[in-house]
Amino acid sequence: MIDQETIGLLMKGVNAVSWQSLVMIGVSFVLFYLAIAKDYEPLLLLPIGAGCLLANLPLSPLVADDGMLQSLYNMGVGNEMFPLLIFIGIGALTDFGPLLENPKFVLLGAAGQFGIFLTLLLALLLGFTQNEAASIGIIGAIDGPTSIYVSGILAPHMLGPITVAAYSYMSLVPIILPPVIRFLTTKEERLIRMPYSSRKISRRTRIIFPIVVIAMVGTLVPFATPLIGMLMLGNLMKESGVVERLTKASSNEIANAVTLFLGLAIGSTMVGEDFLKSSTLFILILGLLAFALDGCAGVIFAKILNWISGGKVNPIIGAAGISAFPMAARVCQRVAQEEDFENFLLMHAMGANAAGQVASVVAGGVLLALMGAGG
Amino acid sequence: MRRYTLNISDREFVVDVQEIDADNFEVVVGGETYQVSLSNDENLSGAVITPGLAPSATASAAAQAHKMAAPRPAAPAAAASAPAARKPAGGGKGAQTAPMPGVVIEVNVKAGDVVTRGQQVAVLDAMKMHNVIGAAQAGTVAEVYVDAGQSVDHGTPLLKFKEE
Numbered sequence: 001m002i003d004q005e006t007i008g009l010l011m012k013g014v015n016a017v018s019w020q021s022l023v024m025i026g027v028s029f030v031l032f033y034l035a036i037a038k039d040y041e042p043l044l045l046l047p048i049g050a051g052c053l054l055a056n057l058p059l060s061p062l063v064a065d066d067g068m069l070q071s072l073y074n075m076g077v078g079n080e081m082f083p084l085l086i087f088i089g090i091g092a093l094t095d096f097g098p099l100l101e102n103p104k105f106v107l108l109g110a111a112g113q114f115g116i117f118l119t120l121l122l123a124l125l126l127g128f129t130q131n132e133a134a135s136i137g138i139i140g141a142i143d144g145p146t147s148i149y150v151s152g153i154l155a156p157h158m159l160g161p162i163t164v165a166a167y168s169y170m171s172l173v174p175i176i177l178p179p180v181i182r183f184l185t186t187k188e189e190r191l192i193r194m195p196y197s198s199r200k201i202s203r204r205t206r207i208i209f210p211i212v213v214i215a216m217v218g219t220l221v222p223f224a225t226p227l228i229g230m231l232m233l234g235n236l237m238k239e240s241g242v243v244e245r246l247t248k249a250s251s252n253e254i255a256n257a258v259t260l261f262l263g264l265a266i267g268s269t270m271v272g273e274d275f276l277k278s279s280t281l282f283i284l285i286l287g288l289l290a291f292a293l294d295g296c297a298g299v300i301f302a303k304i305l306n307w308i309s310g311g312k313v314n315p316i317i318g319a320a321g322i323s324a325f326p327m328a329a330r331v332c333q334r335v336a337q338e339e340d341f342e343n344f345l346l347m348h349a350m351g352a353n354a355a356g357q358v359a360s361v362v363a364g365g366v367l368l369a370l371m372g373a374g375g
Numbered sequence: 376m377r378r379y380t381l382n383i384s385d386r387e388f389v390v391d392v393q394e395i396d397a398d399n400f401e402v403v404v405g406g407e408t409y410q411v412s413l414s415n416d417e418n419l420s421g422a423v424i425t426p427g428l429a430p431s432a433t434a435s436a437a438a439q440a441h442k443m444a445a446p447r448p449a450a451p452a453a454a455a456s457a458p459a460a461r462k463p464a465g466g467g468k469g470a471q472t473a474p475m476p477g478v479v480i481e482v483n484v485k486a487g488d489v490v491t492r493g494q495q496v497a498v499l500d501a502m503k504m505h506n507v508i509g510a511a512q513a514g515t516v517a518e519v520y521v522d523a524g525q526s527v528d529h530g531t532p533l534l535k536f537k538e539e
Contacts, residue, residue, distance in 0.1 A: 095502065098502075195474075196474060196475040196476075196529045326502060326503065326504070329502070329504075330502075330504045333504065333506070337506075337507070341493050341507070341509040342474070342509065342511065344474035344475050344501075344506065346475060346501055346502060346504060346506065347475055347501070347502070350502050
């Protein structure tokens, strides 16, 4: 017996297709394309694309109340746990040695966060609310987990576009930073050689460093405690060398599993009605601007340092003051070597880059404090 | 195949030994392949190693390489010049040294090769980044001191150019 009602039940899925969901499925294809064909952060963009596709299929049970994607979101994105778990892995992979050898580069890391605040102001002018503006600015940190953490607290409804922007711009670091550097520096400046200074950092210093940073940052910027705490926990495990299994698990297995969960959950927030707004476009553009401004601020500050030091600092390394560890430092090394194949400033750039990593976390905490989050 | 990493006079050598049959081996040292046949095999455990044992060619090369960290134009080095000679030379004539600590991934030249300035001679992995090391000068490579897989410190000699 096939009557109207039966057909209606069978065709429920087809009937529930909306133009928004079709566009979003198209967006997921773009993410797949970027991840697979363009190799842009595939570890994140592929699961995000999958989450987006699965969430936008008509009547998707995955995003129902107890659906898997919704459960993943509640488990680790809504309460900020996933980005924090990722941070343990980042800490376990970050070598703060080059920063400890050249502590003055901490200034470059700080300078590399100016773009965040400039973009925040711009977003306010464009009519975003304070919380939204802060979440857009944090894209400039070019640090996925920090962006997710901050926007998850301040503007959860913008989590999707902000995450996509933060991660896809991370893979644009090699494309965007070199022109920024070349635009702001002269050839003579780029030719400044920065010889490797072999100062050995003792194991004791390396172990004390993460503990001191946790205590200091945690006291000064309490909102940054979760992020810096997990980052430095990972680093402490690495440097202490006594929990190699935990270090390996955090930087490999746990980070990998959480990346998959995080990507899927973030992708599932990208549903038509929330994503297809003009504000998404603004978020993407402003995020890119925040990123470029961060790079500019870093380079300009490095120029000032160079001027003060009497020509000993190559301004290129300022661009490493943005986060995106360690890619930004590698890009700086490549730009320097294009000018002079014998110039190896990688270690200095790594120092500035590690500082940028810490500074972007602190900037995230400062933003949360400014917005009075949680209070 | 067995890979031996030996430390001789503070220099690290990677030796790959491939067993062809019981007494014949193919040994790769520093990119050079040698056919080695084993004529005698004695267990000398308990024997006293005396200085009379002639060091192998590689070992003496190592000792030499160790001293070659800085070029010394005059053969009898005056005692006064010794402290100055300890500083690693950056380019110029003589040895080319590693610009930063890392692991040598590739060595692209061998002794006798003629290179132009800037030509890729090695790839150094530092902070997980592959860095191309360009020849510090144009000329003929006299000797290569490092092998792929070897970790180097800042200032470790990589190769030496013939003085012309």
